[in-house]
Amino acid sequence: MAMGLQGRRRSKPLLQKISELNPVIIVTVILIAGVGFALLYSVAGGSVDPWAKKQVIRFVIGMVGMVVIALVDIRVWMFLAYPLYFLSLIMLIIVSVMGHTGMGATRWINLGFMNFQPSELVKITLVLALARYFHCLAKEETGKYSRLIMPLFLIGAPVILVLLQPDLGTALLIIIGGLSILFCGGVRMWIFVVGFLAMIPTAFGAWKFMKPYQQNRVLTFLNPERDPLGAGYHSIQAKIAVGSGGLYGKGFIQGSQSQLNFLPEKHTDFIFTVLSEEFGLMGGLGLLGLYIILLAYAMFTSMSVRSQFGRLLCLGISVTFFLYMFINMAMNLGMLPVVGVPLPLVSYGGSAMLTLLVGIGFVLCAAIHRDTSISRGGAFA
């Protein structure tokens, strides 16, 4: 209690904060990213170009950002939650207006040194905004329906913008991530039950809304052999790559499926198949183990943080991170249709890498400030 009172008044000294950065998590993050570097080196046929080198640079930048975020007082982040959310919304709108068009979908904003996807950033800022919103609600208020309007707006706005791009995978990720905060923030259980039931007709509506290539992906997922050389090709080749890896894999840079280009998008969305092919079941389980360490730490942190803001923040980020991991792996293993979701910290790509490192930064931040209580009124009250 004494610590808590002290923390309420002023922040810890910087050096102490640094010493409280969890070394296991830092090492785990580096290991996961290291797996990514190795795989990017491998799919380039044993070369740091064109992917591995760039990825390392982005990772280093991201790591610095992560530590900075972790060391900033959590109350600052709570104060900035809404502004950051609206900033990312504005960026999303800009993307729709003048974004760089690639792969038939408008997703990127050119920052000069890299193409940035605001739809990645919004996943984190939405978590911040929702965590702040529920932090400020009293227990009895969380049950009120009128208190649902604001969070649904917070979720809905980016979802609609992302769907316009159109990016179904990201939209789903945002929705599920946001709902997890509503769920743990105290919204009544039956609403989720009813909402889930309402999903079924919505799914049919979504089918109409989907572009033909997205419809194709779903159909192909349901039956990949429907079109083994066309849309089903990715699923089948990915399964062959994973399956042929066996227990111990074919060896580094020895995966025939990836080295001979039978795998699609092997440096981004399908990088897990490369891991599975070259390092087998052991490699796949190893990476999964690293993810579990990270997730377990984040969930444990969420349950041990004093402020509701910190708890919800950790939870939202954990769920988002998990969704990345699960959807990507399930897609690689032919359990889900092919949607553009990268493997966290491993797939080549700057936006997702930065977003995830920022997210982990917030978890570390919450962990450092676990004893900081924040009044319902707001940031520095």
Added chain:
Amino acid sequence: MVTSPDDLKYKLFTRRAGLISAGMLVLTSGLVGRLYFLQVVGQNQYKLLADKNRISLRLLAPERGKILDRNGHGIAINRTDYRVNIIPEQTEDVEATLAALKSFLPISERRKRRILRAVKRQRAFLPVTVAENLDWETFARVNINIPDLPGIQPDMGITRYYPEKDLMAHVVGYVSSVNAREIGEDPLLELPGFKIGKNGMERVLDQRLRGKAGNSRVEVNVMGRVIRELSRKDSISGDTLNLTIDRDIQKFTADRVRDESAAVVVMDVHSGEILALTSTPAYDPNDFNLGISQKKYDILLHDARKPLINKTVQGEYPPGSTFKMIVALAALEAGVVDEHEKIFCNSKFEIGNTTKHCWKRQGHGLVNMVEAIAGSCDVYFYTIAVRVGIDKIHDMAARFGLGEKFDIDIPGEKKGLNPSKGWKMANRGSRWQGGDTANVGIGQGDVLVTPLQLCVMTARLVNGGRAVNPEILFPEEGESIETPEVIPLSRKNIEIVLRGMAAVINKPYGVAYAQRMRKDGMSFGGKTGSAQVRRITKEERDVRVRKNEEKPWRERDHALFVGYGPLENPRYAVSVIVEHGGGGSKKAAPIAKDVLEYMFTRDNQAQSGRFPSKGDA
């Protein structure tokens, strides 16, 4: 502990976060289960599929076996074919490269369109053939200018080549592209550009010549580009075939009958080795190999002189008077006539209610056997043929290989026809008549022979009565050579017939006395023949029998000659047929004489060491 509202929120959060954690755990174990299912349970199946993806088996075409003449000269060989390919991915503008290439070799508009179509259809790293069968100079010029021709790749392949052009066409035949019907068990046939024997020895011995395919297991990427070779089994070349034919003799005979529609067979009488097998006119097998144009093919097909037919084995002709040796031997063996009996020829022979004629209108007068052979008296042979009967003539002809197929590895060999009573009943449905026998007695009527059979017949007559079989290939290693059996005949009777054949050329009363050899130590014997193509009608005979020169080409008699030499210890047998050539003595005998003279000259030169040759077997 007081339950504050914050504590309630905390408890609810913990409960629900726990639920979410449990959900994550369940989903994660789903992933683990799926990994196990794919990588442990399904690994063999997927490894197989991955290998199927990456490994491609490439056939390596074997080199086709060569066909050489008896002295090792190439008759069907494999030649480096210079060609130029374009690899589309190595040039920015295919059309510009082609335009640049045009200054070195001609590319027709049609060809250009075909190339551009292929470029569009194929993957960019696969070469497209721009030009083939280039001469060395053009090829060299393209090579030198390669820096200015981006994407152009000079290439060398191997194609079949027949350096002697039309000289051996009927013997070796040709190879050509495989057609859809021929694709069968051997995957080699599906290789692009693979060729198989379509005619001649190339066809009959295709399996031996073809060799065994090798293979190369290569790793390919998703585009089909070869990354590396995993293993290789080299192909095994086809067998080299050694012909008994001597290219030079073949060339001499072919040149000698170049303008005729003719067949010449030259044989070693002791071994049966065929030294020349000439059928004219011929065609250039290289045309077929490279793909003959329809126009050119039609010309060959419709030529009245039938260049596509190998007349030496496929042509069936009435033997005419060349058959008389068989009749004479049959009669002598049966004892129905002896050497000294003279038969009177007044140019007429009555049998049944028909009259048959001798070729000599004024008749031969009284002739014995040697004189009858030398003067080719038809009446004499009508008489003895009727005396001895068709059965014995048939048997004698069979002993000398007439009506027999020798299976000498050349396609389309015909049997000819050695008629008998049974044959007539079976095929004509009527009884054999005395007139039929008389006709056969002078080699007309139903009897048909091939030039090869005539040559074999002659060889068997002059080699001491040994039933040699014709050979066109030297035996393979380990193959036993059978000594031909002796035909059970009286040696004396053969001598009588041979004296007759010698007299044909060397006695003033012989019909081909004009063709005797005048060079020192050279001599030959033989028998002329003229085979009627068209029956001479009674009306014609009453007016005047037209001379051959007066008839249209198609109605003229075939000129035949069978010969051997030298007279003492004969070594060579020759048969000659000049289609519609007229009389055997004027047209066919001089050819045989020239061929034999050429052979003797060679042998003499070889003996004096100036002309080393295996030819004098």
